[in-house]
Amino acid sequence: MSSDVTSAGRVDGEAGAPAGRVDGEAGVSRPASTARARVIGGTLSLFASELLTLFRRRRTWALLGALALIPILIAVAIRIAGDAPSGRGPAFLGQITENGLFVGITAMVVATPLFLPLTIGVVAGDTIAGEASHGTLRYLLIAPAGRIRLLAVKYAATAVFCAAATLTVVVVGTLIGWALFPVGPVTLLSGATVSVGEGLVRFLAIAAYVTVSMLGMSAIGLFLSTLTTVPVGAMAATAILAVVAQIMGALPQLEWLHPWLFTEYWLGFADLLRQPPVWDSFADNALLQAGYLVVFGALAVSRMVTKDVLS
């Protein structure tokens, strides 16, 4: 990270007059070790303050609340209306009346295609464009935060939100299921039954899987966010891309493209409910998302360091 500051400092100095003015570090030199400690400490405190800002916002809690409503709605509806006819509705719906723990998984199946990408798109699209629209981006860059470091911190905060969002769905689903339905050993897709404890561990693994699934889209959102000063544009574009990718994934004519879509393995988390669990899709998914992170991360970095920060 130490090079980030110096390079970003130089970058800012050269990136045109307005950016040059906001750079507070150009021309300052100090011993490398102190600089490194300062940078790490600075990055951590920046990350901490970024998280604090994110989770202090009412909007963040509204998004998480909306996600929490999905399992609550499912559980209450089934509690009131009774079992669904077999084979209809989202997967795992029929198992809820037998085992309330499945509320979280059913909610995850429902939330993954649209609600999760929507909420995460809001946060990812807001990262840079939100600061720019508030006019706070240049102040962030005045602080000894290089542009690349700011980008990294913003992305890390988005990743934390991804984890919070998926955990919200799984944890709220499990709790509401526990409250409203009988709970017992978990029947896996293979027909094997595991204890409640192992079932919960698997549900946490699913939350991890879905979190990883969303990282590629977060990188896309981060890049789009560097392109504009209108956060809504970046948010909408991110969510639309997620939907478009899923539509393309449903078209057999585009089969050659499917392995490259960042949505390809989104619903593959069911592989963790097999006995023995199949980890192939987890690995494939992680590799794919890492590819998106590298490509769109690099694009975002290039865009960020060449950007004229006017607000």
Add this chain to the structure above:
Amino acid sequence: MRAQHGSGASRRLSRWIPAIAAPIAIGVAVVVVPMQASAAVDLPDLTPAELLEFASASEVDALSGTIEQTSELGLPDLSGLTGTMGGGAGGDASSGGFGSGSGQGDSSGDGTARDAASATDLDDLISLATGTHTARVYLDGTNARLQVLDDLAERNVYLTDEGAWIYDSREQAATHVTVDRAALDALKAEASAQAEAHADEARDRLEAEFGTPLPTPEEVLDQALAKLDESTEVSVGTDARIAGREVYELVLEPRDADTLVGEISVSIDGDTGVALAASVTASGASEPAFSVAFTEVTFEAPDASVFAFTPPEGTAVTEHEVPVPTLAELEQRKAEHAAGTGEPSDRMPQPEVIGEGWSTVVVLPMAGAGAGATEGLDPEAAALLGTLTQPVDGGRILQTSLVTVLVTDDGRLLAGAVTAERLLDAAASGR
């Protein structure tokens, strides 16, 4: 980009290098990694006969691996219509993923078999014939398990000494197939005793006929190959790599012009002799119409817990005991079949075979024969059949790149790996 002077512009451009380099690096990795994986494989050369012998001598009885099956039969892909995201399109309980699809019959004790093929069964058949499926297989000496990995669902077949379990997670239904072991053992003992007695007699007769001792297994294989050579060109293809293992390729090419099959290729592991992949290519096509291959395989016995199955609570369990006939009953049945008698009403309709070799056509009298070939199906299934088949003179025809099926108006079903013309010809002439 509002750079005022040249050096500034070039520095700005240089900052886009990571953004350009990242996709290029990924692209190169995507191209290079598989190339290295399939880098030239050179196994010791074998003739087709040697390869077959090597494969048949294979003694692998334990493995676990992942299989991928792909079908491109040229059917319209109906998965978007018949399957929905996450949920099954089906309605009622199915008999565990093994749709019969062919109307009435085979309801011997199976509580869930229905009189008419439902749309669910057709869905299962169509889903098998289109798209890609992934499954895991586990084998040890006595047990076997096939685990079909569907989206958000799974179908399993567990085979153990105690019988077979078929479990479908989407339907939450399990079928338990058991065989009366005592009766089976008795049948085996009886049959082998009889076979031994017959074998001595047969060997004496054969030796008298040939005037020489019985041929060795290699000779038998050679003779079989010579016979096969009349209809099929057998050759050894290029060595390749399947699931990270070096394989031989055995290629079968029909000499028959009437058949739709262009080439059958079987990949045989160069180390163990196990078939690791097979594919069928239609004549004139470059890509296989049907292929099944291991993507990953190990030859170690899987953990015993993999084969354990007890139906979970809330599962509809169907018990199905397969009756074991005695040897006498079997012989009687065979005799009846040969004589063309017997009771066709309570058995599957007996198929009739026209032609031989690759252009064999199978004729099946359709249950509920009548003017409407789709009679006896529920409306949804009939509609589905309607979109799949085309009307021709005297019936409806289903044309895929490998198999052609003709349903005639007079209630016969003809199928074969042949062209539509050959099938219509067979329907008209009965030859």
